[in-house]
Amino acid sequence: MNRRDFLGSMAATAAVGQIVNMPLPIGENVRSPLPRAKWLENGLIDAGGSHEPYLFVVRRGGERLDARKDYEWNQSEELIRTLHGQGIEVFHTHLYKGFGMAAEKPEMEDARRVAAIAHRYGMKVDSYIQWNTMMYETFFAEEPRAKDWIQRDVSGLPILLVYGFQQSYRYRPCFTHQEYLDYLKQIVRYAVEEVKTDFIHFDNFDLNEEPDSCHCPACVEGFRAFLRAKYTPEKRRERFGFENVDFVNPPQWNRENRPEKMAIIFDPAIQEWIDFRCQVMADALRQMAEYIRSLNPEVAVEINPHGITGGNRAWENAIDHARLLTSTDVIWTEEENPCVYMADGRLISKIRSYKLARAFHNILLAYITDSDVAMAESLAFNQTLGFAGSAPLSPRMLQHVAFYRKNRELYVGAEDVAPVGVLRSYASLTYHHARAQLSAILVEQALIQSRTPFQLVFDEPLPDLSKLDVLVLPDSECLSDEQLARIRSFVERGGGLVAVGQAGVYDEWRRLRPEPGLKGLVAGQTPARDYEEEVQETIVAGPSRRKNYGRGRVVYLPTAQFDGPLPEREDYFNISNRFWKRPRNWEEIVTAIRWAANADLPLEVSGPDFLVANLVEQPARQRRLLHLVNYNAAKTPAISSLRCTIRVPSGKVVKEVMMYEVDAESPRPISFTPGPSSATFTVPQMKTYAVIAVNWS
Numbered sequence: 148m149n150r151r152d153f154l155g156s157m158a159a160t161a162a163v164g165q166i167v168n169m170p171l172p173i174g175e176n177v178r179s180p181l182p183r184a185k186w187l188e189n190g191l192i193d194a195g196g197s198h199e200p201y202l203f204v205v206r207r208g209g210e211r212l213d214a215r216k217d218y219e220w221n222q223s224e225e226l227i228r229t230l231h232g233q234g235i236e237v238f239h240t241h242l243y244k245g246f247g248m249a250a251e252k253p254e255m256e257d258a259r260r261v262a263a264i265a266h267r268y269g270m271k272v273d274s275y276i277q278w279n280t281m282m283y284e285t286f287f288a289e290e291p292r293a294k295d296w297i298q299r300d301v302s303g304l305p306i307l308l309v310y311g312f313q314q315s316y317r318y319r320p321c322f323t324h325q326e327y328l329d330y331l332k333q334i335v336r337y338a339v340e341e342v343k344t345d346f347i348h349f350d351n352f353d354l355n356e357e358p359d360s361c362h363c364p365a366c367v368e369g370f371r372a373f374l375r376a377k378y379t380p381e382k383r384r385e386r387f388g389f390e391n392v393d394f395v396n397p398p399q400w401n402r403e404n405r406p407e408k409m410a411i412i413f414d415p416a417i418q419e420w421i422d423f424r425c426q427v428m429a430d431a432l433r434q435m436a437e438y439i440r441s442l443n444p445e446v447a448v449e450i451n452p453h454g455i456t457g458g459n460r461a462w463e464n465a466i467d468h469a470r471l472l473t474s475t476d477v478i479w480t481e482e483e484n485p486c487v488y489m490a491d492g493r494l495i496s497k498i499r500s501y502k503l504a505r506a507f508h509n510i511l512l513a514y515i516t517d518s519d520v521a522m523a524e525s526l527a528f529n530q531t532l533g534f535a536g537s538a539p540l541s542p543r544m545l546q547h548v549a550f551y552r553k554n555r556e557l558y559v560g561a562e563d564v565a566p567v568g569v570l571r572s573y574a575s576l577t578y579h580h581a582r583a584q585l586s587a588i589l590v591e592q593a594l595i596q597s598r599t600p601f602q603l604v605f606d607e608p609l610p611d612l613s614k615l616d617v618l619v620l621p622d623s624e625c626l627s628d629e630q631l632a633r634i635r636s637f638v639e640r641g642g643g644l645v646a647v648g649q650a651g652v653y654d655e656w657r658r659l660r661p662e663p664g665l666k667g668l669v670a671g672q673t674p675a676r677d678y679e680e681e682v683q684e685t686i687v688a689g690p691s692r693r694k695n696y697g698r699g700r701v702v703y704l705p706t707a708q709f710d711g712p713l714p715e716r717e718d719y720f721n722i723s724n725r726f727w728k729r730p731r732n733w734e735e736i737v738t739a740i741r742w743a744a745n746a747d748l749p750l751e752v753s754g755p756d757f758l759v760a761n762l763v764e765q766p767a768r769q770r771r772l773l774h775l776v777n778y779n780a781a782k783t784p785a786i787s788s789l790r791c792t793i794r795v796p797s798g799k800v801v802k803e804v805m806m807y808e809v810d811a812e813s814p815r816p817i818s819f820t821p822g823p824s825s826a827t828f829t830v831p832q833m834k835t836y837a838v839i840a841v842n843w844s
């Protein structure tokens with residue numbers, strides 16, 4: 148029995164009060180990627196249409212008196228013909244909002260008719276399905292069993308979606324209930340077989356923050372069964388001090404100790420409850436993705452969990468991207484991070500979310516239509532446009548669509564060239580977010596604003612490190628013995644390591660290591676603290692140190708320093724974009740990485756700190772492509788005389804450098820000086836976005 152069947156049967160047995168007791172491997176399958184829909188390899192230009200059914204617009208209230216006309220226009224042939232003529236390739240439209248199939252059937256039939264029109268124009272269809280809403284007023288009338296499928300808080304009250312003040316008719320279903328997932332499968336089947344959709348968008352993919360977590364009988368019993376399945380009795384004794392977890396409950400809170408004020412998560416049951424919530428979401432998604440693929444392997448699966456926002460996503464929202472993006476082709480982020488360079492020196496972007504998506508071969512969808520920089524950022528870091536908006540599309544968007552379609556071959560099949568890896572350690576970020584997230588954000592910010600080519604590395608398990616020149620551990624406090632051994636071996640074989648602050652001083656349960664985990668690799672770490680009732684901030688200080696180790700190089704940096712007074716703490720220690728500023732010691736960080744690499748990085752580009760670069764490669768076309776984005780285009784519309792060196796694979800000779808811009812009719816050659824496996828050239832001037840193709844033979 149695999150885990151999802153297990154959870155399903157567990158839910159059924161829990162209802163009759165039985166105790167399930169069987170050790171099972173937990174969640175291994177969600178760590179390996181599902182096959183992807185092949186058509187997306189050609190990129191994505193998606194636009195709507197509206198995802199709201201008329202029924203919802205009415206129930207929500209406050210609608211225009213001509214809302215019905217608007218609903219009809221949003222699925223009219225006229226609209227589809229217009230979008231098709233504008234180069235849109237995927238039509239986004241409504242399908243299911245959460246009222247129950249009986250209530251929504253007429254509008255689901257509309258969605259089916261609309262899909263047929265879009266298909267007639269050669270477009271693909273993107274269908275909106277609500278993952279996480281049960282509008283109980285109609286749903287309970289259709290399906291009386293659904294009263295047992297909703298999430299309930301510790302007092303037994305339904306848990307709601309959190310829109311404004313007035314949507315208390317939107318209950319959240321509980322994803323440990325197999326019956327709810329089976330219900331959702333009927334909608335998915337309708338989407339694939341009747342609508343013949345090409346793309347399923349699952350909206351609202353998350354859970355509420357504590358104390359709003361589900362305490363329904365299936366979750367309580369599911370949590371205990373999860374602990375039994377995850378750990379042997381001996382391991383449970385090591386984890387909790389006792390073996391019998393039959394009476395362990397989800398965590399509860401009190402007025403003096405609010406969950407949003409908890410700085411460090413020590414409690415093993417809270418740590419495991421976070422893992423359980425993440426796993427329930429990942430398992431439910433995997434089950435649905437496998438079902439979709441079984442009906443039609445070419446239907447793309449997309450969820451809306453948001454990307455890297457600076458929040459503690461696992462703790463707050465049961466989102467561990469590393470367990471989700473193995474099941475998806477595409478993810479949405481609605482994060483409020485515009486692409487802009489602020490007067491106080493912050494560079495706000497969605498680059499982290501794009502890099503997250505790329506790490507799992509996903510495409511990211513975001514609202515990009517209002518800004519040239521956002522469109523450029525998507526082309527540069529997503530290697531496609533993604534979501535072009537809702538009709539009517541803006542003239543600038545249409546110019547970007549036209550540019551992308553004309554020059555599509557610059558993007559298709561491009562692979563990131565990023566030999567620096569920044570570890571986003573699940574346990575470190577989840578259990579001590581205030582330190583580990585801030586450190587990760589600041590290191591990433593230094594790399595972004597210095598145009599250092601990097602990728603994000605996720606753990607559990609760590610990927611193959613041999614493809615990296617340098618691994619950075621930004622206060623990655625909680626590393627397992629196995630991870631430490633892998634890191635040590637990577638350095639022994641010639642890899643570079645930059646360890647920041649408290650990296651490696653705890654194990655994966657955040658138990659203090661009497662000997663620091665990176666002992667021998669780094670020295671001089673400030674002693675770390677074990678359990679404390681009142682958490683005190685550990686001030687880390689000392690000199691940075693360099694060291695050769697095996698065939699590799701190691702740099703220890705005590706800290707990534709925020710530049711200026713640290714902003715006030717937010718709830719849940721959210722490291723929102725108020726913190727997204729180049730750290731004071733950015734040069735030290737970048738220099739350390741370059742030294743540890745012990746090799747030339749593949750690009751060097753001069754320019755201001757609001758100029759950002761991304762380098763990709765198309766091996767079959769024998770070229771590397773440098774994408775440059777000016778985040779301060781609003782105040783500095785053009786940047787001149789950018790000195791660039793791009794390295795190509797060893798032994799290759801550069802034969803041509805061409806520059807492409809959105810507003811230029813055709814690409815133009817740039818004169819260059821060839822070097823050994825490299826080209827050096829000057830970009831005379833660029834505006835918001837430029838692509839420079841460096842071709843070799």
Ligand SMILES: [Zn+2]
Binds near residue numbers: 297322364367
């Ligand atoms: Zn539940």
